[in-house]
Amino acid sequence: MTHSTQSDRRALYVDLGVVAVFVAIGVFIQLHFGLGDLGIYHPDEIYQTLEPAHEMVYGFGLHAWEWDIGARNALLPAMLAGVLGLGRLFGLEQPAAYLGLMHGFVASVFSASAFAVYLLARHFRASRPAALAGAALFLFNPVSLYLGYRVLSEVISTPVVLFGVLWTLQFAPVDADAHGAAPQKRRARLLFILGVSLLGISVLFRLQNALFVVALLLPWRFQKGGRARYELGMQVLVVWALIFGAIDWITWGLPFASAGAYLRFNLLMDGTTSYYGADSFFYYPYYFSVAMGVAGALLTILPVFSATRARALLVSVGVFLLIHSIFPHKELRFVVTTLPILAALSAVGAQWLIDRAPAPRRRLAAGLGAAALFAAAGYAATQTPNLTFGRLGQTSALQVTPDTPAYGHFAPVNRLLLVATERTDICGLSLPDQWAIDAGGHTYFHRDLPFFHAGNPPPAAGTYNFAISQRPAQPGWRAVHTHAPYTLYKTGDHACAPAPEYQPVIYQPVEDAPTP
Numbered sequence: 231m232t233h234s235t236q237s238d239r240r241a242l243y244v245d246l247g248v249v250a251v252f253v254a255i256g257v258f259i260q261l262h263f264g265l266g267d268l269g270i271y272h273p274d275e276i277y278q279t280l281e282p283a284h285e286m287v288y289g290f291g292l293h294a295w296e297w298d299i300g301a302r303n304a305l306l307p308a309m310l311a312g313v314l315g316l317g318r319l320f321g322l323e324q325p326a327a328y329l330g331l332m333h334g335f336v337a338s339v340f341s342a343s344a345f346a347v348y349l350l351a352r353h354f355r356a357s358r359p360a361a362l363a364g365a366a367l368f369l370f371n372p373v374s375l376y377l378g379y380r381v382l383s384e385v386i387s388t389p390v391v392l393f394g395v396l397w398t399l400q401f402a403p404v405d406a407d408a409h410g411a412a413p414q415k416r417r418a419r420l421l422f423i424l425g426v427s428l429l430g431i432s433v434l435f436r437l438q439n440a441l442f443v444v445a446l447l448l449p450w451r452f453q454k455g456g457r458a459r460y461e462l463g464m465q466v467l468v469v470w471a472l473i474f475g476a477i478d479w480i481t482w483g484l485p486f487a488s489a490g491a492y493l494r495f496n497l498l499m500d501g502t503t504s505y506y507g508a509d510s511f512f513y514y515p516y517y518f519s520v521a522m523g524v525a526g527a528l529l530t531i532l533p534v535f536s537a538t539r540a541r542a543l544l545v546s547v548g549v550f551l552l553i554h555s556i557f558p559h560k561e562l563r564f565v566v567t568t569l570p571i572l573a574a575l576s577a578v579g580a581q582w583l584i585d586r587a588p589a590p591r592r593r594l595a596a597g598l599g600a601a602a603l604f605a606a607a608g609y610a611a612t613q614t615p616n617l618t619f620g621r622l623g624q625t626s627a628l629q630v631t632p633d634t635p636a637y638g639h640f641a642p643v644n645r646l647l648l649v650a651t652e653r654t655d656i657c658g659l660s661l662p663d664q665w666a667i668d669a670g671g672h673t674y675f676h677r678d679l680p681f682f683h684a685g686n687p688p689p690a691a692g693t694y695n696f697a698i699s700q701r702p703a704q705p706g707w708r709a710v711h712t713h714a715p716y717t718l719y720k721t722g723d724h725a726c727a728p729a730p731e732y733q734p735v736i737y738q739p740v741e742d743a744p745t746p
Contacts, residue, residue: 241358245348245358245361245362246345246348248362249344249345249348249362249365250345252362252365252366252369252370253338253341253342253344253345253369255369255370256337256341256369256370256374256375256378257334257337257338257341257378257379259611259614260333260337260341260375261333261334261337261379263375263376263614263615264333264337264379264380265330265333267637267638267641268638268641268644268645268648268670268674269637269638269639269640269644270639270640270644270668270669270670271376271377271380271382271563271636271639272382272561272563272624272627272628273294273667273668273736274382274383275380275381276381276671277292277293277294277297277667277671277736278294278296278302278307278382278383279306279307279310279381279382280310280332280381280671280673281293281294281671281672281673282297282302282304282307282311283307283308283310283311283313283314284311284314284671284672285672286307286308286311286314287314287315287318288672288676288678289678290672290678290734291671291672291673292666292671292672292681292734292735292736293733293734293735293736294667294735294736295735295736295737296491296492298735300478300481300482300484300487300488300491301488301491301492301495302488302492303434303435303437303477303478303481303488303489304477304478304481305431305434305435305477306383306386306434306435310332310381313331313332313335314328314331314332317331317332324651324676325647325648325651325673325674325676326648329673332381333379333380333381334379336378336379336380336381336385336386337378337379339386339389340374340378340379340385340386340388340389341369341374341378342389343368343388343389343392343393343570344365344368344369344570345365346389346392346393346395346396346570346574347361347364347365347392347570347571347574347577348361348362348364348365349361349396350392350395350396350399350540350543350571350574351364351365351574351577351578351581353396353399353400354536354539354540354543354574355539355578355581356574356577356578356580356581357581357596357600359596359600360577360578360580360581360584360596360599360600360603361574361577362600363577363580363599363600363603363604363607364573364574364576364577364578364580365573366603366604366607367525367529367573367576367577367606367607368569368570368573368574369607370525370607370608370610370611371522371525371529371569371607371610371611372521372522372523372525372610372611372614372617373522373526373562373566373569373622374566374569375611375614376614376617376622376636377563377566382563383436384436384563384564384565384567385563385566386435387432387435387436387439388566388567388569388570390428390429390431390432390435391428391429391432391439391442391567392567392570392571393425393428394425394426394427394428394429394431394432394442395425395429395442395446395543395546395571396425397421397422397424397425397428398422398425398426398429398446398447399425399446399543400421400425401418401419401421401422401425402422402450402456402459403418403419403422403459403462419462422459422462422463423462423466426447426462426463426466426467427466427470429442429443429446429467430443430466430469430470430471430473431470433470433474434470434474434477437489437492437493438550438554439567441546441549441550441553442546442547442550442567443467444549445545445546445548445549445550446542446546447460447463447464447467448460449545450463474486474489496557507558507559507626508559509558509560509623509626511555511556512555513555513560514551514554514555514560514562515530516623517562517621517622517623518530520621520623521562521617521621521622521623522610522613523606523609523610523613524606524610525606525607525609525610526610528576528603528606529569529572529573530572532575532577532579532580532583533547533575533576533578534579535578535579535580535582535583536575536576536578536579536582538582539581539582540575543571543574543575544575546571547568547571547572547575550565550567550568551565551568559627560623561623561624561627562622562624576603577603580599580600581599583595583599584596584599615637617635617636617637618633618634618635618636619631619632619634619635619636619639620632620633620634621636622636624636640668640669641713642713642714642715642716643664643668643669643698643713643716644669644670644674645713646698646711646713646716646717646718647659647669647674647675647698648674649710649711649718650675650677650696650698650718651674651675651676651677653696653710655695656677656679656695656696657679657694657695657725657726658679658680658681658682658688658693658694658695658696658729659675659679659680659681659682659694659696659697659698660682660683660687660688660694660696660697660698660721661682661683661684661697661698662683662684662697662699662701663684663699663700664683664684664698665683665684665685665736665737666681666683666685666686666736666737667685667736667737671736672734680693680694680726680729681734682694682732683736685735685736685737686732686733686735686736686737689729689731689732690727690729691721692722692724692726692727693726693727693728693729693732694721694726695720695721695722695723695724695725695726696710696718696719696720696721697718697719697721698716698717699717699719700715700716700717703717703719704719704721706721706722707719707720707721707722708720
């Protein structure tokens with residue numbers, strides 16, 4: 231090993247150590263704001279992930295219509311059930327304990343994407359300071375800090391996409407005239423297969439991630455010297471497509487049932503638009519700047535300058551954002567996976583601009599450029615506690631006012647669900663003023679008892695003996711605990727009457743809901 235190689239390896243280890251410190255700080259900030267916040271950003275963080283995982287481990291949970299008709303692949307909840315099950319083995323069986331475990335797990339895996347940000351930036355010839363600044367820009371912007379610990383498929387699939395993209399691009403084989411020792415070629419081939427496999431897994435977690443796969447692999451079919459990587463990549467993807475179909479077949483009785491039902495609802499029925507309305511084509515660049523300030527503006531502008539060095543990566547993220555911009559309903563969480571890619575491209579774009587500076591001033595330009603990126607990231611982090619749903623572009627989806635704080639949304643209801651869990655005299659619970667979709671389901675109300683709500687009301691008053699309401703107490707009700715504006719009431723001392731027709735659902739599917 232040459233002295234230069236040893237020096238480069240030491241520098242790499244030092245930089246990865248710095249990134250590890252950044253990751254630890256990012257996870258700490260996320261959990262500092264997140265563990266005490268029992269609010270919900272979107273119902274999907276409960277009913278598409280945590281609640282089905284909870285049912286797999288504990289045997290009870292409320293069903294979203296997607297899980298009743300087979301519009302979701304079961305791999306992600308099964309993985310989360312593994313984490314919950316492991317926690318159960320170590321005695322983490324109460325909501326506060328297993329929610330902390332789950333949020334810590336998600337924050338850690340999401341933030342680990344920063345390693346891929348650094349390595350991608352270096353792969354495309356960004357300097358060490360610029361690559362480190364790119365990692366910081368990803369970790370410390372308000373959207374990453376706010377969403378990074380939430381149990382959403384978009385968040386969890388982010389590191390899977392990032393490392394898949396990294397190894398797919400870094401170790402892509404060329405045609406038969408490739409040079410290099412056979413062991414090195416075998417190692418590169420295995421890492422390429424692993425990278426494409428991660429991209430395949432990411433599609434099982436979230437169907438929209440297929441856009442990254444298509445944008446990366448399809449151009450190789452038409453590039454000179456790219457046929458080998460295209461054919462090998464497609465072979466790997468066929469295997470993961472068969473696994474996707476097999477999981478759906480086992481779960482729903484039909485191969486690719488979840489993909490068919492999901493696409494029918496969103497493409498043919500235009501379901502999300504009918505529920506949430508349409509947003510501007512320029513929603514994403516606008517709310518990048520509104521939610522993240524200067525950091526968001528940099529993530530939008532700097533990647534343009536990476537075109538000559540990281541064209542494949544820029545095209546893939548551009549295709550992903552373009553397709554999401556065409557669809558009427560938009561939310562920042564839909565494109566959270568692009569944030570680390572844009573951060574890596576920002577580092578590459580900044581380096582390209584620095585290299586355009588005159589040679590005598592290049593070192594000064596490099597220092598100022600990296601300092602500007604670090605400053606933007608640091609300032610952005612300080613704005614996280616001030617986030618509102620208006621700044622996140624989430625008012626129409628949640629039907630809230632723009633100045634509604636992003637943290638603590640419906641937290642009082644969830645706090646009272648935790649209180650209700652501890653009651654030994656409870657035999658049924660009702661939320662007469664709220665649909666369960668606004669609350670934490672059995673993930674927070676950790677009791678295998680009827681859970682009635684406005685979308686699934688009780689057949690009679692005697693089928694429950696506790697209620698959470700923001701209205702004054704009804705005759706015979708006694709206040710037990712209050713988290714304003716909601717109060718947990720004991721509605722009577724009776725034993726709950728049977729409710730044989732009760733179904734644990736958050737709402738009944740409409741008649742024309744998609745089926746597998």
